[in-house]
Amino acid sequence: xxxxxxLEDLVRLQGExxxxxxxxxxxxxxxEEEVAKLLKLKAQxxxxxxxxxxxxxxxxxxxxxxxxxxxxxxxDLKDQGGELLSLRYDLTVPFARYLAMNKLTNIKRYHIAKxxxxxxxxxxxxxxxxxxxxxxxxxxxxxxxxxDAECLKIMCEILSSLQIGDFLVKVNDxxxxxxxxxxxxVPDSKFRTICSSVDKLDKVSWEEVKSEMVGEKxxxxxxxxxxxxxVQQHGGVSLVEQLLQDxxxxxxxxxxxxxxxxxxxxxxxxxxxxxxxxxFDLSLARGLDYYTGVIYEAVLLQPPAQxxxxxxxxxxxxxxxxxxxxxxxxxxxxxxxxxxxxxxGVERIFSIVEQRMExxxxxxxTTETQVLVASAQKKLLEERxxxxxxxxxxxxxxxxxxxxxxxxxxxxxxCEEAGIPLVAIIGEQELKDGVIKLRSVASREExxxxxxxxxxxxxRRTSQPLCIC
Amino acid sequence: xxxxxxLEDLVRLQGExxxxxxxxxxxxxxxEEEVAKLLKLKAQxxxxxxxxxxxxxxxxxxxxxxxRQMAVREKVFDVIISCFKRHGAEVxxxxxxxxxxxxxxxxxxxxxxxxDLKDQGGELLSLRYDLTVPFARYLAMNKLTNIKRYHIAKxxxxxxxxxxxxxxxxxxxxxxxxxxxxxxxxxDAECLKIMCEILSSLQIGDFLVKVNDxxxxxxxxxxxxVPDSKFRTICSSVDKLDKVSWEEVKSEMVGEKxxxxxxxxxxxxxVQQHGGVSLVEQLLQDxxxxxxxxxxxxxxxxxxxxxxxxxxxxxxxxxFDLSLARGLDYYTGVIYEAVLLQPPAQxxxxxxxTTETQVLVASAQKKLLEERxxxxxxxxxxxxxxxxxxxxxxxxxxxxxxCEEAGIPLVAIIGEQELKDGVIKLRSVASREExxxxxxxxxxxxxRRTSQPLCIC
Numbered sequence: 001x002x003x004x005x006x007l008e009d010l011v012r013l014q015g016e017x018x019x020x021x022x023x024x025x026x027x028x029x030x031x032e033e034e035v036a037k038l039l040k041l042k043a044q045x046x047x048x049x050x051x052x053x054x055x056x057x058x059x060x061x062x063x064x065x066x067x068x069x070x071x072x073x074x075x076d077l078k079d080q081g082g083e084l085l086s087l088r089y090d091l092t093v094p095f096a097r098y099l100a101m102n103k104l105t106n107i108k109r110y111h112i113a114k115x116x117x118x119x120x121x122x123x124x125x126x127x128x129x130x131x132x133x134x135x136x137x138x139x140x141x142x143x144x145x146x147x148d149a150e151c152l153k154i155m156c157e158i159l160s161s162l163q164i165g166d167f168l169v170k171v172n173d174x175x176x177x178x179x180x181x182x183x184x185x186v187p188d189s190k191f192r193t194i195c196s197s198v199d200k201l202d203k204v205s206w207e208e209v210k211s212e213m214v215g216e217k218x219x220x221x222x223x224x225x226x227x228x229x230x231v232q233q234h235g236g237v238s239l240v241e242q243l244l245q246d247x248x249x250x251x252x253x254x255x256x257x258x259x260x261x262x263x264x265x266x267x268x269x270x271x272x273x274x275x276x277x278x279x280f281d282l283s284l285a286r287g288l289d290y291y292t293g294v295i296y297e298a299v300l301l302q303p304p305a306q307x308x309x310x311x312x313x314x315x316x317x318x319x320x321x322x323x324x325x326x327x328x329x330x331x332x333x334x335x336x337x338x339x340x341x342x343x344x345g346v347e348r349i350f351s352i353v354e355q356r357m358e359x360x361x362x363x364x365x366t367t368e369t370q371v372l373v374a375s376a377q378k379k380l381l382e383e384r385x386x387x388x389x390x391x392x393x394x395x396x397x398x399x400x401x402x403x404x405x406x407x408x409x410x411x412x413x414x415c416e417e418a419g420i421p422l423v424a425i426i427g428e429q430e431l432k433d434g435v436i437k438l439r440s441v442a443s444r445e446e447x448x449x450x451x452x453x454x455x456x457x458x459x460r461r462t463s464q465p466l467c468i469c
Numbered sequence: 470x471x472x473x474x475x476l477e478d479l480v481r482l483q484g485e486x487x488x489x490x491x492x493x494x495x496x497x498x499x500x501e502e503e504v505a506k507l508l509k510l511k512a513q514x515x516x517x518x519x520x521x522x523x524x525x526x527x528x529x530x531x532x533x534x535x536x537r538q539m540a541v542r543e544k545v546f547d548v549i550i551s552c553f554k555r556h557g558a559e560v561x562x563x564x565x566x567x568x569x570x571x572x573x574x575x576x577x578x579x580x581x582x583x584x585d586l587k588d589q590g591g592e593l594l595s596l597r598y599d600l601t602v603p604f605a606r607y608l609a610m611n612k613l614t615n616i617k618r619y620h621i622a623k624x625x626x627x628x629x630x631x632x633x634x635x636x637x638x639x640x641x642x643x644x645x646x647x648x649x650x651x652x653x654x655x656x657d658a659e660c661l662k663i664m665c666e667i668l669s670s671l672q673i674g675d676f677l678v679k680v681n682d683x684x685x686x687x688x689x690x691x692x693x694x695v696p697d698s699k700f701r702t703i704c705s706s707v708d709k710l711d712k713v714s715w716e717e718v719k720s721e722m723v724g725e726k727x728x729x730x731x732x733x734x735x736x737x738x739x740v741q742q743h744g745g746v747s748l749v750e751q752l753l754q755d756x757x758x759x760x761x762x763x764x765x766x767x768x769x770x771x772x773x774x775x776x777x778x779x780x781x782x783x784x785x786x787x788x789f790d791l792s793l794a795r796g797l798d799y800y801t802g803v804i805y806e807a808v809l810l811q812p813p814a815q816x817x818x819x820x821x822x823t824t825e826t827q828v829l830v831a832s833a834q835k836k837l838l839e840e841r842x843x844x845x846x847x848x849x850x851x852x853x854x855x856x857x858x859x860x861x862x863x864x865x866x867x868x869x870x871x872c873e874e875a876g877i878p879l880v881a882i883i884g885e886q887e888l889k890d891g892v893i894k895l896r897s898v899a900s901r902e903e904x905x906x907x908x909x910x911x912x913x914x915x916x917r918r919t920s921q922p923l924c925i926c
Binding site for chain 1: 525526527528529533535536554555556557558559564565566584585586587588589590591596627647649651652655656658662666776777780781782838839842843846849850857859860861
């Protein structure tokens, strides 16, 4: 294990060395030499490369916050003499700019689009440099917690409808965290770094987290213990009420605000029928750079059903929270527009659904074609073209093979491969009789349908729920 | 005023100087010194200059899409995509950037319009210029021999965007292609059928599809005596015939491009012609053209095409036009272009909705938020598109006004008395009629009213 970790480090360092040489435009031989070394090292790692657990980052950075560090991950466009441009890193900053630019005070909007990050994409880890984000946000000054509750309702509706397994939504509040750390004695300067340790509690044990906080981050052990008393707790609204009575927390103004809002939130979530999916979790501490109030994260409760595959690992599939200060940073006059929103981890969900379909050997159609217009004998292309044109004009989704004289067997095979449920077969005799033979690909049953009734019959058969044509 | 402009220039230049120093990794003191100078200059511009944390604009040649614009865009895409699906097309997507080498050498003169990404130590990348080169790369990379696909995505060109002329640096392309070896002209005919279906469905006015063929043009120029070297440049002159007169085109060909006048005249006899399949048959009998192998191939294919187009019922929308000569760099056979026959009708002042909300859940008195939340949750769970105001005690008038502005057709009003009676008041925003509906029937009633074709709720 240690060997492998060392090897991985060496590979990483050598990779950086190669990149640096390329950037400095070192000689081709020198680069080649170092690349060869890199490949040798990689070969030692073995074909496996180590399947790592995937963790979704919910990127809601501010300009001055995390962007500072991550700015090296931004794709810049070459300076070609005009404005200096970069590819968008997320959809939140563009949203804030849009609000400020149009002086909007309220909007409820979704935005689904690709964003760009010069990450180190480990393709097996599902991390890409170009990937979809799927954001929903409510901006505006409203009565407390109603939009926040709707965001959570939306998150639950989506995750239920996607049918990717049971999930849980963890909820916390920035002010509760701030207050908790304050009453435990965490110095302000260590707030962020302690947060990131606490956040690991969903993956590692408290002992490890404590040892990191005390050993690596210089936190006094008693302070760490006090933190431990709080952050290992999770529960429903009863935990909120319990903490509202906590002797220390109830003295802290921030914590009280946060707890009060969470109590109200739980009331609304109960009316929305989703309280059983929500867990107030004091260890939820991620992405806090611009969140100002409630924060939430949805996780799948078990790895999705596989057929003998390794589990994907538990990661979050959606996250969000309230961020009241962001738009004010963009507005020239500093006008504040409170916002609350969520982001669905669609790339992660795409992987899950794809894996599930593969495991279940589920066939996915890539077209919606309802009927193939076919001919049983030669020299019937004209008739096919005439018929298919009638079907298209009636709004029916139809295809034909681009062959003058296709074999019937090939046409039927095409339907099987593409999942087309019906075949409208033109034959010489049928033409004389004024009928078309309508065949169900699944059942192989054929029936003669009068030409003038064909459109109706196809529509009838393809509108049935299970489409047992 | 001039002072300010000069100052702004100085600020910009000093800013660039600072950026350059940072890029060159100059010493920290040097950078600090120049930054101090920059800040001094900025301070001279005045106090509000300092507040400007961020320049609030989209990049030149780009724009945001507002909800209204998105609603229009969605409608248009719906029409187009359902047509593509009706014809059995699959859909693909490709990355917004390609390896620079993939795009190199494909666009000729236009290569200078390609957006490059900065060299940040990895692969050299460029933003895609169209969807065709990515398509070709996709086919080659996946060793595909046939596919029928559509692709709708934005492409990027460093044009000089004259916004009023509708030319942007980031804009949508909407491509449909059939790749594969098939019997002649069937897929070609389907492409034209698709084009006509889409343009008809969009209801933007009458249109005409001009059709020509690369081989017919080549053959025509050959029999007229155009030197091979002048082919492309003569093409671009001929192509202007849809906008200017033959005299102007001839004068350009002879005067500016050095074409012999007799050759120009011979060209004129051909390229001013347009018509239906009868023109094809006529040219097939043309003494000169019928001696040219290329022209014959092209004319033969067009004849076949017209047969298929007639069976598809669209021959009346197609015009064989010998002056159609554009974008010929990689076309090898039939080429076509659809034009609107008159400028689109103006200003119907049609109200476009930016949401699809069917009902607003409202309260008539105070302290009914909980009831609203409970009811709206039932509606959402039943798949009904519903909203509520994020206020504990909103005024009924405000709630009704919200519906009018957003175009929401129905209001489900909760009132104290109605709660006791077990009913909800369902109000039609348009007609202002209200009716009491039993709670358990509400979902059904809303679905019934919102499924009516004209939705005269």
